[in-house]
Amino acid sequence: MLKHFFIICSGSDTDILSSCSKGEQNKYAGIGATVFFTAIMAFIAASFALYTVFNNLYSAIFFGFIWGLLIFNLDRYIVSTIKKTGNVLDELIQASPRILLAVIIAIVISKPLELKIFEKEINQVLLEQKNDLTLANKIQISKQFNPTIENLNKDISALQQEIITKEAEVNALYDTYITEAEGTAGTKLLGKGPVYKEKRDKHDALLAELQLLKTKNKTKIEASEKQITALKIGYENQIISTQPIINNFDGLMARVNALNKLPWLPSFFIFLLFIAIETSPIFAKLLSPKAAYDYKLEDEETALKTNVAQNISQREVMLKADFAINDRIYKDLENEDELYTYKRTKARELMQLQADAFYKQQKNIL
Known part of the structure; x- marks a missing residue:
């Protein structure tokens, strides 16, 4: 079986x-x-x-x-x-x-x-490729967010530096009116005189400006920090959403390419x-x-081929003979009077019928 x-x-x-x-x-x-x-x-x-x-x-x-x-x-x-x-x-x-x-x-x-x-070796190659793709993906995504984040950080640093500069000015005025009161600098007169009062007023005015600047800059810094936080969240979300594509990088073409490595x-x-x-x-x-099967198969195929060739040749001879016989028959019939008379009679009848039909058609028209 x-x-x-x-x-x-x-x-x-x-x-x-x-x-x-x-x-x-x-x-x-x-x-x-x-x-x-x-x-x-x-x-x-x-x-x-x-x-x-x-x-x-x-x-x-x-x-x-x-x-x-x-x-x-x-x-x-x-x-x-x-x-x-x-x-x-x-x-x-x-x-x-x-x-x-x-x-x-x-x-x-x-x-x-x-x-x-x-498969194991290919999986190792794919793992390395996925790691490279993950790093490249993070770098590419970070290029979309980092410039904005860096600009915001620069703005925050500038705002903080503005406060620090203003604080330094306030501290300097503080030291000025304190030393004036102690008599160690300025007029070198001990006590709170007119010069002390003038310097103290300048300090207090600048201190008020510092407090106002801190409040204003704090609002701006908080707004910038919120934007930075939102950008970082967007960065993380985009990495999370694109990571499955990298994780699924193990299709047929990827495996064939890994095999080639x-x-x-x-x-x-x-x-x-x-x-x-x-x-x-x-x-x-x-x-x-060439064995028995090949010879028998060849014998069967050649026998069929010969039979087909014989049938085609026989049909051609029969067709040629049939044409010759038909030619002789019609040639003999050409000289028979009886056939001529019969066909003459039928032709006359046909012409009469055609004439009658034409007459009826013309009569109907009139």
Whole structure:
């Protein structure tokens, strides 16, 4: 049962192969088994690749099964269309397009399995790329907020410096009127005289200006700090909203690119393995000598071809003979008086009917 199934997978004629030896049947069963298991590997590879795209197991299995059937049909067609002619060069030329197609199929099948085999290494590369993207994303987002924040901080510093400058002026006036009262500077007269009062009034006026400046600048500083806080919150929110995009940076294309960053030799050997698997049925048929199945298949095909050629030739001869017979018949009928009289009578009747119809039509018009 299993052997018969693999023979069907090989694309060979089961009726012809059933009359061949067991060895011939085993050869085509082996070719069919290779075709079948290549389709199974294609199904697994496609399912994994599609799972990374859809992230849905059932969809991946369904479309992977369709892809496996497609590869099975292509491989079966490739093997079944290679005909043994006994000439190695002719067979190689005949098989070259099929070998090229098999190589393309091997590339398509091998790549998703490479992604699965080197999944841990690819995840490490993707993690590094995600970290780099996260840092780059933060830098890029900060460029939208930092200039405004820096300007606001400069404004706050300027407002604070204005208060500090004003405080220094007030402190200087304080020291002036205190030393005047102590008699250690200014007029050097001990006590609170007119000069002391003048300096004290200047200090008090400047102190009032300082209090007013502090109140005004405090309001401006608080407003700027609120803007800075809002900008920082916006910065954090934008990082949080964009981070899932970076976290999901592990699709099929990203994994293929990550695979290309790994050492090429292991991946290349896996690729060669799949080429060997995919092309093995073709080379098995090319390398095997022309055997009983090939001769019987050729005999059946050439017999049908000969029969078709004979039928076409026979129809052409029959058509030519039929034309010749018709020519002779009409030539003999040309000189018969009875046929002439009969056709003359029918022509007269037809002309009379036409004349009567014309007369009736004209009469109706008048």
